[in-house]
Amino acid sequence: MSIPAVIPARGGSKGIPRKNLKPLGGKPLIVWTIEQVLAAPELTPYVSTEDEEIAGVARDAGAEIIERPDDLAQDTTATEPVVEHAVDVITRRVGRPESVMLLQATSPIRLPGTLSRAVTEFTSGAVDSMVGVVPEPIFLWQRSPEVRALYPFESRPRRQDVTPEQERFRETGSLYLTRTEIYETQHNRLGGRIGLFVMDPAESLDIDTLEDFERAEQWIVNRS
Template sequence: MSVIPAVIPARGGSKGVPRKNLRPLGGKPLIAWTIEQVLATDGLHPYVSTEDDEIADVATRFGASVIRRPPDLATDTSASEPVIEHAIDVITGGTGRPDNVMFLQATSPVRLPGTLQRAVAEFTATGVDSMVGVVPAEIFLWQRDPQVQALYPFQARPRRQDMTPEQLRYRETGSLYLTRTEIYQHEHNRLGGRIGLFVMDTSEGMDIDTHDDFERAEYLFRNSSPTG
């Protein structure tokens, strides 16, 4: 099996939590957790895409290859897809492309041991074109506008243990995407073609975007071993 590049975008100019990719969490920089999870997985290699010298140094120290991101792909409004496409071009030297690419966000540091290996195996076994990491989601949702309305049949409220597969819902975590590179080439999107859901443990649904998120993550890492 050829090695799948696992691209980890890490911009230096994050606004919600300044320098969050380097902020210590559980005794190491936030980004280090994702790098180490990739290195612990057969058939993957970590690439950190960044415009920031300090992030590049930390990424190298923890075992990742660094892709220097051009400034126009490192703005507050930069989308992720062009960053992944740039990384693919750099990795291949502009000639050819890997069959698949994994996109991981450093702001989702909780991935249990074996999760990435299981994702690769499931992607291969199912033959999907793209796969998105999800966690089970709350189904008892309401909307307020334009009028109050339940988004589930409250007259016959189902018990969780009695729910059929058709009643279950899942939330996209942003933690993990695995995609055939031709999808990026033709659709310029991380998802396309036949899409598969990769169901992760609820604990893996963490996304650090605010100071409150970081405080919750610090509490979790102090009081448990969320990555094994």
């Protein structure tokens, strides 16, 4: 049984109206993620939406559709109940999946092979959940409740001398892969033994503003 890749896509978007359907590189934003899933033989794309137009575009792109109830399509709705609803629907259709991938439609940049690599690392790593991350510089500070360095500034390491214990990573929001039982017992996308899936820094772009769209367009132009 293939792993379902759930792509939540509400019709409402306050920052950029109809964001999931806004053209990027000649096709609707959500289609980028659907096509990336279709290129990974281990995965099947499922778009969870309450919006008929998004459903139509997603279906035409090759995704299965999960009709999301309106009460799970509010501004305040958390993602986990949406995934759990999708898993319930998928279970009724084809059987209970052992794991589920969660993909953010507003993260359209994923390099070829990224999703298959995530599945391979997940299945071979003896983890219960996995989160997509990108490397971050270790030279971080916090301001409250007091100014404090989060690295040993008294003996500032050179970048090439940073040890594995000192490495830091940032969660991208782009990709999660989780055993179904974690959703069932902890109602969270992360739980149990958690693994880090290190992605290319370019894959961390999360489209939230028009400027983000412009950066994504430029990346696509540069890659073509």
